[in-house]
Amino acid sequence: MTRPSGASRRTVLTAGLAAPLAAGLVGGAASPAIATPRTPPGRGPRWDHYLKSTPDNLYWGGFPINQRPGVTMRSGEIVRVDALSQQGLTGSQNPVDYFGAFGIKPEEVLPDAIAFWETLPARRAANQNYGGGHIMTGPIYVKGAEPGDTLAIEYLALDTRVDYGFNGTSPTSGVMATTYPGWRAGDAPLDIPSDALTHMYRTGMWRGQEVVHFSDTIKIPTRKFMGTIAVAPPTGEFVGNTPDAAPPATGVQSSTTPGKFGGNMDNRDLTVGTTLYLPVFQPGAQLFMGDCHSVQGDGEVSQTAVEHSLSGTFRLSVLKNTPTELPWAETDTDWIIMGIDWDLDRATKIAVEKTIDFLGRTQGMTVAQAFSFASLAVNYHVTEVVDRTQVVSGYIPKSVFTASRSGSRRTS
Helix, strand or coil: CCCCCHHHHCCCCCCCCCCCCCCCCCCCCCCCCCCCCECCCCCCCCECEEECCCHHHEEECECCCCCCCCEEECCCCEEEEECCCCCCCCCCCCHHHHHHCCCCCHHHCCHHHHHHHHCHHHHHHCCCECCCCCEEEEEEEECCCCCCCEEEEEEEEEEECCCEEEEECCCCCHHHCCCCCCCCCCCCCCCCCHHHCEEEEEEEEECCEEEEECCCCCEEECCCEEEEEEECCCCCCCCCCCCCCCCCCCCCCECCCCECCEECCCCCCCCCCCEEEEECCCCCCCEEEEEEEEECCCECCCCCCEECCEEEEEEEEEECCCCCCCCEEECCCEEEEEEEECCHHHHHHHHHHHHHHHHHHHHCCCHHHHHHHHHHHCEEEEEEEEECEEEEEEEEEHHHCCCCECCECCCC
8 A cells, every 4th residue: 555645644633632623634735845855875765954963953861942943944844864872972981982892893983973972061061961861953943833733743764873772771770670660669679780781782684674683593673763752842841750840950851751742752653654743832843853762662661772873854744723732643554642641550541531532533433432442442552661751652543444434534
């Protein structure tokens, strides 16, 4: 089946669980005209803009509002973005030395990674470490995006920039941490020696596909995605590590905790072929992305995935006067409805409530019908459990909807 692109595939889904369908989008309005795009040498879809991960386009650990645009683009245009993994780039050791300890040669270290590390003293002096560990590329301004709109982000291509990435474990990391909500006094740590905490994995082609070489006998196919992608959040609103956390001293939303602005959702299905929908809170939307991964299982239970510098190509489109309450997404096969909360049970409850709302708005179901359908046909994944707030995603299969509804065409 040929996959539609642009606004042509956004037919029933523009409400974002919060508002009726926007006029003019039902039936597939065309994307805005695009200036002659360029094609990256040797690979990938064409793009109109290229945002490099040079120090002036990088932000450490948060999403500051109204920063200098890294790129300004029109709705419907395509942008290519370079992003850096934070692994080895935010400590005191030079990245060449850090990576060298794992057998990575100096010429394999990205120049922009070294350039970012060299800015750390100035960033600390200027109070520009915003609390999260991630390195974010941005912001991308989209002309015409205003509060009350929705930004649609189509994932067109994702490519590894180097052939190595890192995963971290420890006796008390991830879901084993004493700060994890499920921890109880007396829980024993894992038996992991101190020399087995950081794992470097090479990637490469094997039997026609890119894989993570976990071992000589285990090859994990890559499934690349940006673990953190966010619009600039609402002014003066913050999501902290706990529901009653004080506002951050920097006055900037940390990248650690996801929220209604998106952020550190770590959803492995936000990859090529997916469209993510985020609410717009600031003029231009001001999109940031980073925390890139080459592969991760649902949950990211050890605290990290394979942290891996990537480049991505995205089409950004503004859905005017279309409020969205929480991030959500769609693929060829599913609509993905997210629930986010500090409590995993409440995140599940929110995901189910939003599923019911979605089915009522787009499929005309009653609340009772939608609740029944959610139990019979919707798969709820614990997509991320280790970043303070937790994310549960409900996958609504498109295949079960066999007939069109008025104002509600199938998109697959």
